[in-house]
Amino acid sequence: MWFKHLHLYRLHDAPGLDASALEDALAEQAARPLGGNDPRRMGWCAPAGRAGNARLHDLQGQRLMSALRQERLLPAAVVREEVDERAAEIEAREGRKLPRKEKITLKEQVTEELLPRAFVRCQKIDLWWDTRRHLIAVNASSRTRAEEVLDLLRETLGSLKVTPLATQALPMRAMTEWLNDPGSRPADLVLGDQVELKAKGDDGVLRARQVDLDSDEIQQLLESGRQASKLALEIEGRLSFVLHDDLAIKSLRFGDALIDEANASDDGDDALIRLETDFLLMAQALGENIERLIAWLGGEAGTSSEPRMT
Known part of the structure; x- marks a missing residue:
């Protein structure tokens, strides 16, 4: 459970949701398996994993939530190799040089075909919401990932006004x-x-x-x-x-x-x-x-x- 990283945010005009209402809102944005052609998806999951189903733990004003980020891994080199092979076949069959526009269309085709067979990488990202201090912290190695979790929370709540925590002295x-x-x-x-x-x-x-x-x-x-x-x-x-x-x-x-x-x-x-x-x-x-x-x-x-x- 112990966080390894913190990206800190100041929460402004905190939405007045009690624990029950927040749990319901999280359920509406719950993590679901990726669809066949979905490159990535993020939704809320249970912080306790198999030990519990609750998507929210609210203890003395301290809230714990977890986002599940799923992403299909389709290396660019694999797509490029398949595109080159198919382009060469078309050029040999039709006796013409494939223009750039057709290659772009071919790349989109290949990506759409290969995506459902790509491996899926899952990453659980924890969020701590201190309702007393109006502070949110995301346990993510990069700020990009932290911002993705905040985007999910914003979508879940309908509105979320936050700024990265900043201090008087740099x-x-x-x-x-x-x-x-x-x-x-x-x-x-x-x-x-x-x-x-x-x-x-x-x-x-x-x-x-x-x-x-x-x-x-x-x-x-x-x-x-x-x-x-x-x-x-x-x-x-x-x-x-x-x-x-x-x-x-x-x-x-x-x-x-x-x-x-x-x-x-x-x-x-x-x-x-x-x-x-x-x-x-x-x-x-x-x-x-x-x-x-x-x-x-x-x-x-x-x-x-x-x-x-x-």
């Missing part, structure tokens, strides 16, 4: 300062052992892992004008993660004390109870520490500005 500027000046680091913040440094010019990106971030080598790179676009951090004893310059949180790990608390809870070997226990503990820990991170970055930006649709 994460890149703050991360660079924390690297450069140990005295600027918040008391509970500990540097990890990996960093990505971007140059202002065309010198590219430097990535370093398992390094001492307070070393002279890192300081020299900072003095040359490089800035931190990714930085491994730990909120002491609570969370460790890699912070990105767009405020995405990746490689998220939870502190031993929280995991021990989850393991010590009595779930009676019930997978559904285990899921809900872990989720609630995780949501509470994330909510508190996201607030702490926002404060370290100067507070939230644009709180009085007109929200935009994403």
Whole structure:
């Protein structure tokens, strides 16, 4: 259950749906098997998988939902090879060069024929909705996937006004300062052992892992004008993660004390109870520490500005 990545969004004018109404809305957009010629589809599924049928878990204002993304895998090389073979047969049979327009039509034909036989890749993407903080977080490795889940939620609710969470201090500027000046680091913040440094010019990106971030080598790179676009951090004893310059949180790990608390809870070997226990503990820990991170970055930006649709 524990999230590995977070793309954070501020929810504006939250729709006033209770848990029952939201569950009904999710059911209307439930995941269904792909049709023969459907290249991809996304719908809501049960976060608990086989352990439960509910598409929504609502616990003390913390909501958990899961989207199932299905996509047919039809490599472009396979389509191209089949198109070339059929085009060659037509040209040999009719004694003429196939024009581009006919090749495009042939490609569409081939794609339509091969698509039903293509493998289907399924990906479950979890969404956490903190109704008290008006915060939504998507457990996705890329922002593109996170936005797809938000699009599904928007379609499900009829309207959804969200903006990517933003802070007064740019994460890149703050991360660079924390690297450069140990005295600027918040008391509970500990540097990890990996960093990505971007140059202002065309010198590219430097990535370093398992390094001492307070070393002279890192300081020299900072003095040359490089800035931190990714930085491994730990909120002491609570969370460790890699912070990105767009405020995405990746490689998220939870502190031993929280995991021990989850393991010590009595779930009676019930997978559904285990899921809900872990989720609630995780949501509470994330909510508190996201607030702490926002404060370290100067507070939230644009709180009085007109929200935009994403």
